[in-house]
Amino acid sequence: MSKALLYDATACIGCKQCEQACATQNNLGYDDAVAAEEFQSAHKLTCVLTRDDKFMRRLCMNCQEPSCASVCPVGALQKTALGPVTYDASKCMGCRYCMVACPFSVPKYEWGKLIPKVQKCIMCPDRVSQGKPTACAEICPTGATKFGERDELIAEARQRIRDNPGKYVDHIYGLEEVGGTSVLLLSAVPFETFGYRTNISKDPLPMLTYRVLSHIPDFVPLGGMVLGGVWWITHRREEVALAEGRLPSENKNGGKR
């Protein structure tokens, strides 16, 4: 079954240990300067935002049907059965369509490097495949970030909303957004406060392009037949005209200028 992360913003104390654990896990540097950076970047794959006294994590949502994996021409990005959306830099050619297509604008690029990579949270696939929680969930001192089965976490999130009336916004972010994500969020204040768009489609976005692409196998033979047919008709007409000894008329096909 697919794994997921449940982040409960009301339990978060903004200690940013998840940021540090994430950087260590992904071999990225982490110091005070990086900690002070507010948003995600190619060297900071998750961040804890602060608005007044409220916190909110941002990280790759690891969508159930990810746009990035669907648009990647070389399959460098892949949705794994366990949940993580992984990235293989050796396949990537750097077209950056994933960055354009991601509904959460998550993938970042190493603009300063001569041989750049896409960087995003990949939900610790090495740890997850060994049955371990992600680095951020493991380090979290308050259990605000919890790792587990997606179904169980959804049930738990529902339970928390039900048991604490008025504590949460009545919405599990990531339950339905773009067909569901492997990161689920609970918050006491509207998600827009932290830049999460809530007008987002409930349907998986890859369908929008695949609906068109899936017609291609029909279109190719059909187009070939129609064009071949038109070619046959126009040239046959010319042949018949010549055989009957009249010059192909100027206004139809053939004839000299």
Added chain:
Amino acid sequence: MTRPVFRMTFWKFVFLFLMAAGVYATFVRFTQGLGASTNLSDKFPWGIWVSFDVLCGVMLAAGGFTLTATVHILNIKRMHSIIRPTILTAFLGYVLVCFALMYDLGKPYNIWHPLIMRNPHSVMFEVAYCVMLYTTVLALEFSPIVLERFNLQRPLKVVRTILIPLVICGVILSTLHQSSLGTLYLIVPEKLHPFWYSPLLPLFFFISAIAVGLAMTIFESSMSAKHFGLQLELPVLQELGRVLVVVLGVYGILRIEDLANRGVLRLAFHRSYETYFFWLEIMLAIILPLILLVQRRVRSSAQGLYVAAVLVVLGFITNRMNVSITGFEGSTGVRYFPKWSELAVTGMVIAGGFALFAVAVKYLPIFPAEELASEGVREPVFDETVNSPVLEHAGD
């Protein structure tokens, strides 16, 4: 034979300037990376190298499939006289698109990866394959011109035998990837401004490619007539102009209907950043050329056709820029303007296109021989001295 002296003309100067700037920008791009050579950012990952060099480049080369279909499939022989320059334009266009792509890709040496790492769900994968195959088709369609020049009869015969299947492949591949460049943007319904996001984007991109194909053929024939001293194929261009009216009309009606259906039409009368660019595009691409071309007087004059064609080309360049840049500025919250080095590379690509066209016309049988008015154009290639005025018409 006197040794030709290199004379500096205005256009030669422009050409050399653009080339020099382009070469320097190339150096910056490949020694310091995308960050130093572009104004791209995590919020704005696609800039002018995608918008102009790829989207517009492919669109501007659409005359190739439009005209080969007209001449070889519909068998309208009147159009035959302009097919060679049109194929040349298309072939150069695609070669330059592939060239410019090497700048935009973060890891250009992996450009061949889609050949073996396939993701059939990706529009980009489909575009990559189609562009690759269609460039091959265009090279083959162009090859008779080169083979004739060197009098290689055997391969010439082979190419002529497979010409019709080749043309059919070309038309299918073009239909697919011209429309797919629009399909690319179907996956961003919330990011792209409603003026430009439409489920009909693939259709719009395809129809406008035909319109631009016709307009570019008119433009390029007029330019060639002027600068290479050829006789203008006015009757042919008039006919293209007539078809252009129909294509633009269909496109215009579909666009307006689509905006109305999605309830966006009223937005067009609200003052906003996007509205200005929207109207600029609609005026240049549809309204002004239609006003010109519906008048028989304009449609039958060389000047009128030329002006209308230029408007259509500029209009749809604006359209592609709007879809890929203007339409994203609202949702990403950043204004993008290309860095000098991005402009320099694009300028170099455009100048290179003009120069290569001029060189090809000079050394290859592009235009029917009797139409070449200027003397010495068809001189054997090998008699040219080093300082041959190859760049005579560069940048024209």
